[in-house]
Amino acid sequence: MPGTSLADWLRSRPDGTLAALLQTRRDLATPPPSNSTVLATRAGTPGSIARACEDLDTFTLAVLDALLLAGADTAAVTRAEVDGLLGLPSKSGLDRLRDRALAWGEDDAVRVPPTAREALGPFPAGLGTPSRALAGVDLAAAVDEVTEAERALLQKLAAGPPIGNTRDAGALVPLDAATTPVQKLLARGLLLRRDDTTVELPREVGVLLRGGHAFSAAQLTEPELPTHPHQKSTVDEAAAGEAMEFIRHTERLIALWSEQPPPVLKSGGLGVRELRKLGKELDADDQRATLVAEVAVGAGLAGDDQSGTPEWVPTVLADSWLASEPAARWAMLAQAWLDLPRSPGLAGQRDAKDKPLAPLSEDLRRPLAPAGRRRVLATLADLPAGTGVKSVEELVTALAWRAPRRGGRFRDENVRWTMSEATALGLVALGALTTAAGALLEDDRPHATLAMADALPDPVSQVLVQADLTVVAPGPLEADLATEITAVADIESSGHATVYRVTETSVRRALDTGRTAAELHALFRERSATPVPQSLTYMIDDVARRHGRLRGGVAASFLRCDDEVLLAEVLSNPAAEQLDLRKIAPTVLISTYPLAEVLDGLRAAGFAPAAEGPDGRVVDLNRDRGRRIPARGRNARRVLAEPTAPGGDQIASIVTNLRAGDRAAGTRRGTAVRAPGGGGADTSMTLALLAQATRERREVWIGFVDAHGTAAQRVVTPIRVGGGMLESTDNERYPLHRITSAALVED
Known part of the structure; x- marks a missing residue:
């Protein structure tokens, strides 16, 4: 009917239609609406309308704009008027709007919420007002x-x-x-x-x-997404090479930050100098270095140590990750990126104060980023296996048409960043989704790990040693061989084949770890598929001959005394063994313990030592250096994520309660008994009315406050009142202290 309101329209819809609406517009179900009037009011708010429009394609939004141009927000319009503005039938778009309660009514009297213009802007379709x-x-x-x-x-x-x-x-x-x-x-x-x-x-x-x-035909037609078919195995193998490279970069980050942890900026994040240092170590640009750092921290392999001078330090999880198989390592990184509530692509962008956004800072936090990534990858998953998009820009155009209001001002950039990052991680190759990535999208990480393991080349057990002292690994090395080669050689270039170079420095580094020249000779002799160059043998022997002639040890403190007898007395005291004191000269003792502990121990043994500074003057080690407080992290900005979708049973319960609320709202009732002051309803009059309804098996209208604090109404038939509860024939229980009013239902 022309005068039908949205509440009346919703009240007349089947339960399945209401359930689909609550699934599609999830914000309408939280908290559960008490009746159709509440649901309609909530569905007509500008914020809810704006959120509902984020999932609409360009054509459906054009239909909504055409309805506003026709004035459907103030009076009912016909579908023919909308068709005339569009230049083509609007039925499919109009049906989608009705399904989302963004429009209602039959074709001869279509309306939209009065606030739709406020939600979509003052100029529907970019057109002005009539003259x-x-x-x-x-x-x-x-x-x-x-x-x-x-x-x-x-x-x-x-x-x-x-x-x-x-x-x-x-x-x-x-x-x-x-x-x-x-x-x-x-x-x-x-x-x-x-x-x-x-x-x-x-x-x-x-x-x-x-x-x-109001629109051109080109605007209302979904653009084609050009694709190119590939062999599925070709896509998986190409992605496996990228996955191995990303794993290697993560390994280098862990090694670098283990030796030289970068400081955390005062404002949070990683500084430009440290990012460039990481990029130089990885031989990668800032974008790649940012992605590696973000994923490593997101996966829990590194983090802020939250000390007085905080640094980015690898965690104990990094050790177990390094000991895992390559496919398992990749799965952990890929899953971390897929669920990362941050946007690494924003690093380097300028904020409102024209300051660059730092990697690992709170400025990059975007709780909706995982949903955006899954949307892009899901588009690729809908293509036949092995089929890839020809161009990322064509994918950007297609997704922009399908949801032009989703993604904010970085809508198109997010698609580009997702494709770039997914390619770097080995989830996408040749514009197509890999088998392993498809399993991850279905939350099947074990299958994803197996798929990546099948795509990765088999580990090789031998290398090729060249005359120019380079070592070529024709594929991923076995774990123990990789450890040995990395110890004695430096990576010169990487990819499907990794090239290492042996230098005097790298050989000395291997000897420093305790390896001997004989062990290095045996390594190259047994693991090289080519003859070992004589120059490499000579280099190892020459470095080994000079290695270790000058030796150093560790000492944290020293004692000196011109009286050798006193030093002998100190060494003979039991405290000397506890403090690890050793004589290195007639008048000098050293210890591995800090000086303060050594002095305290000697004083407890009856000696009277004093501490001296570099200039020989006596210093006080106990002097107060000032108050210290733990470093405090900055509070992250709170960003509201999308509401969680209710389950099927929960939706069915909401619809049932909504119908009950409609029935209560339309029921004729007698004089209501209200709780004094709006408080609990356990007064004698209320109990007497409920007892009467129980004896006579009469329906009673009750007003109550539900568990969410929302006022609601119900028509129930009481079967028992007691123990602080009202029990009804529909097996529902209502706490008496939540009932605010009650009245017998009149015939």
Whole structure:
């Protein structure tokens, strides 16, 4: 009926339709609406409408814009009016709007919420307001008379938005006195003056310049997504190479940060200098270095140690990760990236104060980022296995058409970042989704690990030693061989084949770890598929001959005394063994313990030592160096994520309660008994009324406050009142202290 409200429309819908609505617009179900009126009110708020529009494609949004252009927010319109504005049938889009309660009514009386214009903007379809002055005017003829400069201005405003700022709108002048395009168009009535600096293109002119419709046919047609078929195995193998490279970069990050942990910026995050240092170590640009750092921290392999001078330090989890198989290592990193509530691509962008956003800082936190990644990858998953998109830009265009209002100002950039990061991690190759990535999207990590293990090349047990002292690994090395080769050689280049270089420094590094020259000779002799160059043998022997002639040890403190007898007495005391004191000269003892502990121990043994500084002066080790407090982390900005989708049983319960609320709202009832002051309903009058309803098996209307603190109404038939509870024939239980009013239902 023409006067049907949204609440009436919802009340008349089947339960399945309401359940689908609550699943689609999840914010409507939290907290559960008490009746259809509450549901309709909530569905008509600007914020809820804006969220619902995020999932709509360009055509459906155009239908909604056309409804607003036709005035459906103030009065019922017909579908024929909407079809005329679009230039093609609107049925499919209109049905989607009805399913989401963004429109209601039959085709001869369609309405939209009054607040829809507030949610979507003041200019639907980018068109201005109608002009009464143009009624009966031959617009085509009037537009044909304008100059090229005037037409260019009209075309620009017709593309939207229809508002323009100008200095020529100060006052209206006759056409013969007008000198600028704006003044001439204002005189012709083809522009409207809003104030001294603002003009607006009338809707009629905008529609004319768009070809007689509010939208062009190209706008309303979904763009094709060009694809290219590949062999599934080719995609998986190409991705496996990228996965191995990302694993290697993560290994290098762990090694670098183990030796030289970078400091945490005072404002949080990783500094530019440290990022460049990491990029140099990885031989990668800032974008790649940021991604590796973000994923490593996101996976728990490194983190802020939260000390007084906080640093980014690897965690104990890094050791177990390093000991895992390559496929398991990849799965952990890929899963961490997929669920990462951050956007690494934002690093380097400028904030509102024109300061660059630092990697690992709270500024990069985006709780909706995982949903955005899954949306992009799900688009690839919908393609046939092995099929990839020809161009990322074409994918950007397709996704922008499918959900133009989703993603904010970085909507298109997020797609590009996702494809770049997914390719770097080995989830995407040749524009196609890999088998392992498909399993991850289905939350099947074990299958994803197995799929990556199948795609990775088999580990090799031999290397190729070249005459120029390079060692070529034709594939991923076995774990023990990789450890040995990395100890004695430096990586020169990586990829499907890794090239190492043996130098005097790398050989000395291997000897420093306790390996002997004989062990290094045996390594190359047994693991090289090519003859070992004589130059490598000579280098190892030469470095080994010079290695260790000068030796060093560890000492944390020393004692000196010109009286050798006193030093002998100290060494003979039992405290000397406890303090690990050793004589290295007739008048010098050293210890591995800090000086303060050594002095305290000797004083406890009856000696009277004193501490001295570098200049020989006595210093006080117990002097107070000032108050210390733990470093405090900054509070992360709170960003609201999408509401969690209710389950099927929960949705069914909400619909049941909603129907019950509708019935209660439409029930005739007698004089209500209200709780005093709106408090608990355990008064004698309320109990007496409920007892009467129980004896007579009569329906009773109750008002109560549910567990969410929301006021609700029900019509129930009590079967028992006692123990602080009202039990009804529908097996529901209502705490008496939550009942605020009650009344017998009248026939």
